[in-house]
Amino acid sequence: MALALWKNFLQITMKRILQQRRLSLYNGAHGYEEESIKKKLQQFSGGSVNLVKEDNGIAILTLNNPKLMNAFTGTMMVELQERVTELENWKDGKGLIIHGAGNTFCSGSDLNVVKEISNSQDGMNMCMFMQNTLTRLMRLPLISVALVQGKAFGGGAELTTACDFRLMTPGSEIRFVHKRMGLVPGWGGGARLVRLVGGGAALQLLAGAERAGPERALALGLAELALPSADEAAALAEARAWLSQYTDGPAAVVRAAKKVVTAARELPLEDALRTEKDIFGTVWGGPANLEALVRRPKHK
Numbered sequence: 086m087a088l089a090l091w092k093n094f095l096q097i098t099m100k101r102i103l104q105q106r107r108l109s110l111y112n113g114a115h116g117y118e119e120e121s122i123k124k125k126l127q128q129f130s131g132g133s134v135n136l137v138k139e140d141n142g143i144a145i146l147t148l149n150n151p152k153l154m155n156a157f158t159g160t161m162m163v164e165l166q167e168r169v170t171e172l173e174n175w176k177d178g179k180g181l182i183i184h185g186a187g188n189t190f191c192s193g194s195d196l197n198v199v200k201e202i203s204n205s206q207d208g209m210n211m212c213m214f215m216q217n218t219l220t221r222l223m224r225l226p227l228i229s230v231a232l233v234q235g236k237a238f239g240g241g242a243e244l245t246t247a248c249d250f251r252l253m254t255p256g257s258e259i260r261f262v263h264k265r266m267g268l269v270p271g272w273g274g275g276a277r278l279v280r281l282v283g284g285g286a287a288l289q290l291l292a293g294a295e296r297a298g299p300e301r302a303l304a305l306g307l308a309e310l311a312l313p314s315a316d317e318a319a320a321l322a323e324a325r326a327w328l329s330q331y332t333d334g335p336a337a338v339v340r341a342a343k344k345v346v347t348a349a350r351e352l353p354l355e356d357a358l359r360t361e362k363d364i365f366g367t368v369w370g371g372p373a374n375l376e377a378l379v380r381r382p383k384h385k
């Protein structure tokens with residue numbers, strides 16, 4: 086009995102490790118040393134990344150370091166990775182809202198950490214660590230929203246691009262301030278930004294470190310909605326209501342819709358079509374499909 090349980094545990098653990106590898110970009114073959122950078126990041130503590138999974142299938146992820154405008158300390162980077170793993174294993178999940186505590190989003194990486202790991206090896210490892218985490222976040226079978234209140238600067242701006250949607254409160258701004266720090270995006274935000282707004286607009290935002298408030302972000306296609314409320318709790322309620330119109334319904338179907346879009350975003354057409362076929366197979370004849378065939382709704 087104990088042996089069977091142990092074997093089962095080992096199998097599940099192996100499956101999770103393999104799944105994380107598949108969803109990640111970098112491994113040892115790329116010179117990436119995950120354990121070494123995690124150990125390093127753990128030395129720079131402060132703040133937290135909190136996750137609440139609600140019964141409605143929406144999870145709220147809070148960047149919680151308001152003293153530093155929710156800048157990412159080392160431990161917060163590691164915690165973000167842990168929360169993403171938790172979300173990958175949340176089979177009932179449908180949606181995700183990422184926001185910052187204290188009514189501001191995130192001011193990027195903690196500059197105190199940046200200074201301490203300014204050597205090339207640590208910098209490259211941190212870059213690969215965050216790209217792995219944000220790529221896994223982007224590939225979650227959850228419809229994700231960045232609720233941008235206050236400032237989303239540097240790495241904070243990059244994080245917003247790993248979400249499916251960006252909703253902005255009055256007075257908020259997304260700003261890739263990297264150039265002013267002698268940097269370019271390294272958490273994958275550059276590549277994702279070009280896919281969102283096109284090369285020309287991305288170059289203006291990066292090379293000019295220009296501000297994108299709600300109006301400009303909407304015009305560029307960088308944001309989907311300008312929310313009416315600047316108040317923290319009210320804006321979160323508005324974001325939840327907006328997201329609910331897409332997460333309403335059975336988890337299997339909502340998750341399948343996100344998986345189809347992820348495949349189409351990332352794969353060449355023929356591979357995306359084959360993946361779509363496989364995902365279709367998971368819902369065809371499924372409970373929601375059979376129930377709808379009995380109900381025969383009119384789509385007026």
Ligand SMILES: CCC(=O)SCCNC(=O)CCNC(=O)[C@H](O)C(C)(C)COP(=O)(O)OP(=O)(O)OC[C@H]1O[C@@H](n2cnc3c(N)ncnc32)[C@H](O)[C@@H]1OP(=O)(O)O
Pocket residue numbers: 152153154156192193194195196197236238239240241262263266268271272
């Ligand atoms: C991936 C690479 C990157 O992310 S590079 C980009 C790194 N981020 C930055 O350079 C942002 C620097 N911060 C700022 O421009 C301002 O603090 C912003 C965000 C505009 C907020 O201004 P304001 O509302 O006036 O607040 P403040 O400056 O008094 O800040 C409050 C306290 O928070 C701190 N803070 C802010 N951001 C960071 C950060 N990224 N790393 C470390 N500390 C940060 C400020 O220094 C300030 O602290 P203190 O009260 O002076 O002790």
